[in-house]
Amino acid sequence: MLTQEKLQELELKAEAIRETIIEMLVAAGSGHTAGPMGMADIFAAFYFYILNHDPKNPAWEERDRLILSNGHIVPVRYAAMAHAGYFPLEECLTLRKFGSRLQGHPERLRLPGLETTSGPLGSGLGQAAGMALGARMDGKKFRIYCAMSDGEHDAGNVWESAMFAGANKLSNLTAVIDRNNIQINGMTENVMPLENLRAKYEAFNWHVLECDGNNIAAFVEMIDEAKAIFEKPTVIIAHTIPGKGIKEIEFDYQWHGKPPTPEEAKKFLSELRTLKGKIESEHQ
Amino acid sequence: MINPEAKLSEKVFDQPEMAPTRDGFGKALLELGDKDSRVVVLCADLAESTRVLPFKEKYPERYIEIGVAEQNLATIAAGLANYGKIPFITSYATFSPGRNNEQIRTTISLNNVPVKIAGSHAGLSVGPDGATHQALEDIALMRVQPNMIVLSPCDVEEARKATLAAATHDSPVYIRLAREKTPQMTTADTPFEIGKAVGLWESPHRVQVAVFATGPLAYQALMAAKELEYEVPTVVYNLHTIKPLDREAIISAAQEAGAVVTVEEHQIAGGMGSAVAELLALECPVPVEFVGVHDLFGQSGKPEELLEHYGLNAAHIKEAIRKASARAVRS
Numbered sequence: 001m002l003t004q005e006k007l008q009e010l011e012l013k014a015e016a017i018r019e020t021i022i023e024m025l026v027a028a029g030s031g032h033t034a035g036p037m038g039m040a041d042i043f044a045a046f047y048f049y050i051l052n053h054d055p056k057n058p059a060w061e062e063r064d065r066l067i068l069s070n071g072h073i074v075p076v077r078y079a080a081m082a083h084a085g086y087f088p089l090e091e092c093l094t095l096r097k098f099g100s101r102l103q104g105h106p107e108r109l110r111l112p113g114l115e116t117t118s119g120p121l122g123s124g125l126g127q128a129a130g131m132a133l134g135a136r137m138d139g140k141k142f143r144i145y146c147a148m149s150d151g152e153h154d155a156g157n158v159w160e161s162a163m164f165a166g167a168n169k170l171s172n173l174t175a176v177i178d179r180n181n182i183q184i185n186g187m188t189e190n191v192m193p194l195e196n197l198r199a200k201y202e203a204f205n206w207h208v209l210e211c212d213g214n215n216i217a218a219f220v221e222m223i224d225e226a227k228a229i230f231e232k233p234t235v236i237i238a239h240t241i242p243g244k245g246i247k248e249i250e251f252d253y254q255w256h257g258k259p260p261t262p263e264e265a266k267k268f269l270s271e272l273r274t275l276k277g278k279i280e281s282e283h284q
Numbered sequence: 285m286i287n288p289e290a291k292l293s294e295k296v297f298d299q300p301e302m303a304p305t306r307d308g309f310g311k312a313l314l315e316l317g318d319k320d321s322r323v324v325v326l327c328a329d330l331a332e333s334t335r336v337l338p339f340k341e342k343y344p345e346r347y348i349e350i351g352v353a354e355q356n357l358a359t360i361a362a363g364l365a366n367y368g369k370i371p372f373i374t375s376y377a378t379f380s381p382g383r384n385n386e387q388i389r390t391t392i393s394l395n396n397v398p399v400k401i402a403g404s405h406a407g408l409s410v411g412p413d414g415a416t417h418q419a420l421e422d423i424a425l426m427r428v429q430p431n432m433i434v435l436s437p438c439d440v441e442e443a444r445k446a447t448l449a450a451a452t453h454d455s456p457v458y459i460r461l462a463r464e465k466t467p468q469m470t471t472a473d474t475p476f477e478i479g480k481a482v483g484l485w486e487s488p489h490r491v492q493v494a495v496f497a498t499g500p501l502a503y504q505a506l507m508a509a510k511e512l513e514y515e516v517p518t519v520v521y522n523l524h525t526i527k528p529l530d531r532e533a534i535i536s537a538a539q540e541a542g543a544v545v546t547v548e549e550h551q552i553a554g555g556m557g558s559a560v561a562e563l564l565a566l567e568c569p570v571p572v573e574f575v576g577v578h579d580l581f582g583q584s585g586k587p588e589e590l591l592e593h594y595g596l597n598a599a600h601i602k603e604a605i606r607k608a609s610a611r612a613v614r615s
Contacts, residue, residue, distance in 0.1 A: 107394070108366075108395050108396075109394075109395070109396055115366070116362075116363075116366065116391065116395060117390055117391070117394045117395045118390070119390070120386055120390050122355075123355070123358075123359045123362075123387050123390060123391050125359075126355075126356050126358075126359025126360050126362070126363060126387075126391075127359050127360070127362050127363035127366060127391055128363060129359075129360055129363060130359065130360040130361060130362060130363020130364040130365075130366070130367065130371075131363040131364070131366060131367045132363075133348065133360070133363075133364065134324075134363070134364045134367035134368065134369045135367060137324075137345070137346075137369075138368075156355065157355040157356060157359060157387065160351075160353035160355055160356035161356050161359060161360070163351070163353075164350065164351075164353070164356055164360060
């Protein structure tokens with residue numbers, strides 16, 4: 001059960017992750033802003049509450065696996081990993097630079113703890129399902145999580161994997177869809193409609209949950225429910241706000257694939273720090 | 285004469301036994317099932333024709349059905365290998381590594397996880413199925429991916445050995461297999477080591493042409509060499525490993541002969557011959573004649589009709605050897 005103290009801690013972690021994302025992106029001069037900001041709450045929940053992991057021993061065999069399928073939002077993962085102690089926070093500023101372990105899209109072999117290499121969309125769920133099946137064959141108790149975007153559901157591989165996971169009743173697998181409704185060319189429902197997403201997954205034999213993906217308490221509750229489902233894999237459709245935390249970029253698909261300028265970053269960081277003060281006072 | 289170290293079948297020139305290379309793959313999987321519990325087999329709805337059915341029957345708990353979904357075939361296997369299994373994935377080569385090439389690139393090669401990709405029905409000799417099912421570009425697709433090992437066995441016994449060797453290798457491996465029965469040249473005693481070419485034939489006279497062949501056409505190359513025994517002295521190598529190439533064997537044979545012929549059931553562009561030519565351009569630039577498919581798709585027909593039409597049988601290899609000999613750089 002999530003206590004008020006823990007919830008406040010997670011919200012503050014999410015806020016810190018958001019600040020780091022902005023700092024990373026402005027230092028890199030390229031990258032994606034909206035997705036990482038929208039998923040900061042979920043990644044804070046994963047790295048500081050949900051995952052059974054050891055930042056000092058990323059290859060620990062019994063660890064829970066978190067697969068990031070939509071590799072372009074990796075700044076949120078790097079930031080969460082750095083705050084969790086996988087590597088020094090300063091290293092975040094090397095994002096996308098020559099020789100950095102923090103590649104523009106995540107590469108498993110370069111940075112311990114990433115689990116997979118991703119960027120080309122649609123192939124994370126299959127890998128997560130493969131791990132889940134292998135783990136079940138060996139009676140392993142760890143869980144496999146797969147973070148995905150909504151836009152990548154245009155890719156056929158996602159549905160091939162969804163069909164496979166449903167058919168094999170991979171209940172140790174939980175997929176999390178960042179339902180922020182944007183993709184590069186515009187709103188998902190204009191580019192290639194995904195709805196009814198819930199009905200689609202249900203038809204593929206998944207247990208489907210939905211929540212506000214920027215509400216950490218609600219998300220953690222869904223994760224707990226998923227653990228109690230033994231007949232099916234679970235998918236959590238997490239409704240998030242792209243660009244969450246910075247009013248002027250929230251909901252704007254044009255922030256999908258660009259970083260803030262140094263001037264914008266300054267403004268954004270001060271807005272985030274105000275948010276931090278709000279979180280602290282709210283929980284007092 | 286036949287290289288005695290190759291320990292070829294005594295019947296190699298006298299009605300050798302016939303079997304498809306895919307059979308050797310299936311046989312090896314059964315052996316691996318006993319040997320290593322990490323071995324799992326994934327199949328895209330082609331269990332019988334890719335010869336994984338016996339494995340499925342003996343080890344049902346380690347047989348994973350994917351259905352007609354080759355992209356998923358690659359990604360599920362990548363996850364299994366990432367976790368600690370040794371997955372073999374099977375389909376026709378046009379679909380895997382054809383259709384799922386990007387998934388192989390990102391989730392297997394770039395991830396560097398030990399998935400073993402068996403592409404069956406490669407080459408023109410698929411026959412009546414026609415161009416859609418005749419993979420002529422799979423070697424090219426696989427050899428340009430870093431970390432990937434590329435194997436192309438010459439007969440059923442070598443396919444068995446290649447499969448066993450692939451299972452114990454740490455890297456991702458591509459194994460090219462054929463549908464049709466072809467002569468069994470090698471024996472259990474024939475040496476097999478990934479990356480080590482096998483000398484099949486060596487003229488006792490001063491060699492004028494070095495022939496490098498891969499896959500079942502190695503038999504046609506051997507026949508051509510024998511038929512030209514008293515006309516053009518040759519050395520014939522079976523390159524069962526296209527990546528990594530046996531640099532030493534290729535360079536020294538090319539140097540000695542002064543001309544080269546490459547033989548493969550694949551597009552000339554990007555195939556084994558290209559790999560050999562890249563090496564020779566750098567280390568030992570000698571004339572090369574390429575026996576392979578000249579930028580064309582296949583079509584329906586009997587395997588022997590197709591090999592004749594596309595210029596891949598022993599008669600065409602002999603022609604190429606004569607041409608190469610005429611172009612040879614003599615020191």
